[in-house]
Amino acid sequence: MKEKDLENERIGTEKGYICRNFTGSSALLTRTHINYGVKGDVAVVRINSPNSKVNTLSKELHSEFTEVMNEIWASDQIRSAVLISSKPGCFIAGADINMLSACKTLQEVTQLSQEAQRILEKLEKSPKPVVAAINGSCLGGGLELAISCQYRIATKDRKTVLGVPEVLLGALPGAGGTQRLPKMVGVPAALDMMLTGRNIRADRAKKMGLVDQLVEPLGPGLKPPEERTMEYLEEVAITFAKGLADKKISPKRNKGLVEKLTAYAMTIPFVRQQVYKKVEEKVRKQTKGLYPAPLKIIDVVKTGIEQGSDAGYLSESQKFGELVMTKESKALMGLYHGQVLCKKNKFGAPQKDVKHLAILGAGLMGAGIAQVSVDKGLKTILKDATLTGLDRGQQQVFKGLNDKVKKKALTSFERDSIFSNLTGQLDYQGFEKADMVIEAVFEDLSLKHRVLKEVEAVIPDHCIFASNTSALPISEIAAVSKRPEKVIGMHYFSPVDKMQLLEIITTEKTSRDTSASAVAVGLKQGKVIIVVKDGPGFYTTRCLAPMMSEVIRILQEGVDPKKLDSLTTSFGFPVGAATLVDEVGVDVAKHVAEDLGKVFGERFGGGNPELLTQMVSKGFLGRKSGKGFYIYQEGVKRKDLNSDMDSILASLKLPPKSEVSSDEDIQFRLVTRFVNEAVMCLQEGILATPAEGDIGAVFGLGFPPCLGGPFRFVDLYGAQTIVDRLKKYEAAYGKQFTPCQLLADHANSPNKKFYQ
């Protein structure tokens, strides 16, 4: 109620400023999602989902929108309308995912799509021009709504992005997007948008013809910049709405030569067929048949173009229903929810904001952490022991920023200004001001101990000491600390600027405020964060280790690395298992395998770690040394097998067991060990929630997103199936495949689910 009153007041106060004939609608007081006021002969429709930072298309919003539009169409006084959000930073973020998840049947979903189609069709045919005034995210259903309007004006703000990300949720734009987008921006561009789900910035959108006008965001004036920018956007939109109603402005856009040529080419059936074929081929290659949505999108677009709109719309709604019902879509939507969860700080706000950060070690990790920190405005010290190491690290940060300049995501001026947040040094100068120190030195306990003691001598009392380690238990590192409550683990993933996950590890002694602070820094760095308990390998490394052990076993059994890679990628892993070892570093893998092998014994057995030892001794450390399972050369994309590996593999060769060595068995041997260990982590309390387990596995380790993570996978494919598999392999190999108790419990009572 409060919000509505405010809204009333806002319209009221603006009344005197811009127009005289403001008419309040009596219905204003009963609507919660949409309001409108009239300025002159232009209706200004404001979208404002209650109790949320973003607007989402829910059933309530749909029905209120229909009501409002009907009033506008019926009114004699109104000649045009402007559609705008009351929320800064968000036009409409998309359809309400919960609304889709709540649907039990395909028909229900299809019906939702058809309703939305009907509303938007009416909007598209509106006799009175409607201008969408876009500030902030305009995604999914939001964009479909916007492109149904007669005109679009967007703020040229970084926050203003347009896109149809449905494919990332395993669905398709189900409110006419598949039909309208190709007409608006051309088939190739539309397919690109729909198949990648990419966000398009306002200036690019203008070039593509997705929006008609841009409005520059304003600086400080007589009101806060954001507020005034919204007002200005509205004022500009109103002038355009009037212009459209008076026919002084044409909603038609002048197309460029290239665009005209493309459009012409697409009128030739043969060209169209070639385009479909090409795109389909590419999609098949990239999805490996694991994701049904992209192919259906192409299919629906094709139907619309080849058989006409009616068939297109029908196909869109039906395929939308089918897709939303798929396991893949459920898995991806689950991940979306998990991601939202992992973008929150469950420990609340820390007592003191971290403003000065110090990073020890300018290696790949240290410099990566520095890069994601400086560009968020954190004053960062990067300290290394040697000048060459430091140089390399600083160069890495600069290159990371400069690549963004090349992609026009930053200006060269912004790059320089961001880079000035970084101080590279060899000593501990300035550490007395640090609020947090993240160490990213080599994975060696005694070294970490030495560093911790050195640092504690120079940092202030409130300063947090975070260790970036992938396997050393944090409590062991903290053992030499004078203030173990300030010690925490922050496990980043390489390359830090690309990998979204941050695994935060708390020990028994870590204080709540320390955790809050670490999560706050991670969120600032743009990470999705899982918080796990301390233990050997924490969560992510611990899940990966048994799978890696199996990788070695499989290689020992004579499967060559290329074949193994293709088996894992075709299961949905983004990187093949052998390539992954090369990327992580064979020495690191060896380290982890030895450490964890000691602790977990038989359960991490299977493969012979001798393979890794021999590789390390020959200098085959993976990509960083130029040789691992493959040979890596600067500037050469093709990867050749490292033939020197043959003798090592031959010396450790084991006979394969034919009953468990089919391609599918190999895939499942890998993935079931992963899943079993993940569930064990939950069972042992390392993980607090299954959602964090899924997010960690997918975003940190590349667990197939189409399966939604180990826990979602168990839920969707049945615990019994997985336990059966494990038992089969257990019979062949032994204890490393014994299903853990929690997994067995789930298999025994089919009602038990990780996600209720």
Added chain:
Amino acid sequence: MTTILTCPFKKLPTTSKWALRFAVQTKTKKTLAKPNIRNVVVVDGVRTPFLLSGTSYKDLMPHDLARAALTGLLHRTSVPKEVVDYIIFGTVIQEVKTSNVAREAALGAGFSDKTPAHTVTMACISANQAMTTGVGLIASGQCDVIVAGGVELMSDIPIRHSRKMRKLMLDLNKAKSMGQRLSLISKFRLNFLAPELPAVAEFSTSETMGHSADRLAAAFAVSRLEQDEYALRSHSLAKKAQDEGLLSDVVPFRVPGKDTVTKDNGIRPSSLEQMAKLKPAFIKPYGTVTAANSSFLTDGASAMLIMAEEKALAMGYKPKAYLRDFMYVSQDPKDQLLLGPTYATPKVLEKAGLTMNDIDAFEFHEAFSGQILANFKAMDSDWFAENYMGRKTKVGLPPLEKFNNWGGSLSLGHPFGATGCRLVMAAANRLRKEGGQYGLVAACAAGGQPSMVVCAYNSSYSGG
């Protein structure tokens, strides 16, 4: 000396607000003189007529224009060339052949070749910087007599080869063998020939000035009509001043091979109807800044003779004004690029111990109507003062009847490097003509750093 200087302020109301407040210091207060700091005076200042670029000055080089201003100054003041200690000029877009344009112009204008000269640049307040540098040199006792000025020739700008082409040409210079030369030449691509133009844009944001002004006007909700009205005022007042012969700082310039130019040619009072027809120049199609309400590209030069007061008196001059406090401020180059006057005004007034009410002549640089009006709105806003300036109350509006009464940059023109001296001379001449006491000069500049000079004028020398 002090008594001579302070006694003639007969016009001063004895019970004015500040006089009461500063009763104890009345004596120094009246002159704004500071103990132990030399008084700096403007003996006189001149400028060439300001012309639309591409008109009569189009075949000249910048130092030709600067020379015209300097000879004009010599002629007007009859200052013996050997007494000039130093010459400083401001300029923005440099002609690379005459990068120290001050020196080239001074040599040609007949100043002594023993007088050092340097050139300064600070966007639209380059001449202000030349003057305040001079003030500093005099106040610190380094010099007694300074010539300060500025020049800009927008008719010709240095259009360069692209960086790639330049690199190729430089490498060719260094190539030793035919083989090396050929291999370099083989790297040539047609796009190397695309020229690089200097833009009136911020380097840090790549935003052009007009674009920024349009956004600023929008941020302060300044309407198109308001902007056109203000521009019309500027042109009308300039026309009037020109017709009445008030623009006495203008010296005629006999352009080589052409007719003698005697007056500014950008003053064109139009009608609001005519102005309303123009399309927006920067933010198309809905912006509010147009060609009619912006300052235009201008060619022109100005020069001014500044001296230590005792030197001027000893030489028998009757100076036109004191140059008192000045202040440079700077702020965000993106969103507050053109708000300098708002920030600087209260600070410099405070420094001088004055209030808005004390000022008799305001001379603000008019880059755009929208920029002046946005500054007015900012100065009149408590909210802005609280949230962006750290002040409890608003700065307050300068009264329009005291504001740019003889026209401004919108109508007279704005040769970037030369405008500062024009502003100061306009303030000085207005005070003498109108019998005022204090003048305030303010300008905005690229990089977000405006300047401000307060001139306290001593009417005793004006003979009135």
